[in-house]
Amino acid sequence: MSYIIGVDLGGTYIKAGSVSKDGTLLNQTSVPSNGEIGPDAVVAQIAKAVDTIRQKHGGEELLGVGIGSPGMVDLDGGTVKYPPNFAGWKVFRLGDEVAKKIGVRVEVENDANAAAVGEQKFGAGRGFNNFIMVTLGTGVGGGFIVDGKVFRGESGGAGEIGHITINYDGPLCGCGNRGCVEAYVGQKYLSRRVAEQLKSRPDSLINKLIGGNPENLEPKIISQAADQGDAFALEVWKETGRYVGAAVAAAFNLFDVGVLIIGGGVANAGKPLFDSIEETVKGRVLSPIRPRVKILKAQLENSAGIVGAAALIA
Numbered sequence: 001m002s003y004i005i006g007v008d009l010g011g012t013y014i015k016a017g018s019v020s021k022d023g024t025l026l027n028q029t030s031v032p033s034n035g036e037i038g039p040d041a042v043v044a045q046i047a048k049a050v051d052t053i054r055q056k057h058g059g060e061e062l063l064g065v066g067i068g069s070p071g072m073v074d075l076d077g078g079t080v081k082y083p084p085n086f087a088g089w090k091v092f093r094l095g096d097e098v099a100k101k102i103g104v105r106v107e108v109e110n111d112a113n114a115a116a117v118g119e120q121k122f123g124a125g126r127g128f129n130n131f132i133m134v135t136l137g138t139g140v141g142g143g144f145i146v147d148g149k150v151f152r153g154e155s156g157g158a159g160e161i162g163h164i165t166i167n168y169d170g171p172l173c174g175c176g177n178r179g180c181v182e183a184y185v186g187q188k189y190l191s192r193r194v195a196e197q198l199k200s201r202p203d204s205l206i207n208k209l210i211g212g213n214p215e216n217l218e219p220k221i222i223s224q225a226a227d228q229g230d231a232f233a234l235e236v237w238k239e240t241g242r243y244v245g246a247a248v249a250a251a252f253n254l255f256d257v258g259v260l261i262i263g264g265g266v267a268n269a270g271k272p273l274f275d276s277i278e279e280t281v282k283g284r285v286l287s288p289i290r291p292r293v294k295i296l297k298a299q300l301e302n303s304a305g306i307v308g309a310a311a312l313i314a
Helices: 039-056 094-102 111-122 187-198 205-209 219-227 231-255 265-269 271-284 301-310
Strands: 003-009 013-019 025-032 062-069 072-074 079-081 091-093 106-110 131-136 140-146 259-263 294-297
Touching: 003 039, 003 301, 013 039, 013 301, 025 039, 025 301, 039 062, 039 094, 062 094, 062 111, 062 301, 072 106, 079 094, 091 094, 094 106, 106 111, 111 131, 111 140, 111 259, 111 301, 131 231, 131 265, 140 231, 187 205, 187 219, 187 231, 187 265, 205 219, 205 231, 219 231, 219 265, 231 265, 231 271, 259 271, 265 271, 271 294
Parallel strands: 003 062, 062 106, 131 259, 259 294
Antiparallel strands: 003 013, 013 025, 072 079, 079 091, 131 140
């Protein structure tokens, strides 16, 4: 049996797994990325993870290795430019260097774009020729599928929906701009804002769930409180949905697209968040787009990084 290896490159860990041609995750492993050392150290760790997976498959045919990487990616040699949280990494031909180590075909794509390709081939995006993929987690990533292909822009950096400005005089974002949607709904920004608001909401169940310690606050706790009907938690997800929806509506109007697929840990907030996003999008998009609006949850979930990367080869 032939298989593909998908590599999800993170600032702390590299997750790698073998994937069948129909998108089934077969085996997986994880190793430290060593991103604080430099790009050569990262290449060595990717090769190590790939070797671990290959050993599990014995003599079966490896069709290639796909890598989902943070940062801007040029397809020429899989060049990754200025990825966040990686020391000493400016412009590096990651694909070429990994291929030299492992001796098989290697494809590299931005991690959010890879997630979009994964959903297109194996998940919620099947049957749609045009859609926008948004990943809600530590940051807000985006991948745009236009006419069946990733829309990459001139240098591979298109689709950064997290850096659409929804308030020109809003809070400072990590990118240096103000009022980006990521500065409202990225995990650390969201937790910080909710922790501040909790000071005036002593009745909220969230206070009990975090044991009175704001450092324990994370999206899954907000979801737990919302699931139990906590009014403040439900308000948080409604507000978050308005922020995301405003950015998505702008993107829909710009690209004449009506389908949104949402992935990432924050997406597990479920119905309160999704309903708010849909209501906001439908209230803001141009009239011809409104009947086509569909807000879908990503299907690959925890395997999105690995399976999405493998989809670059499949």
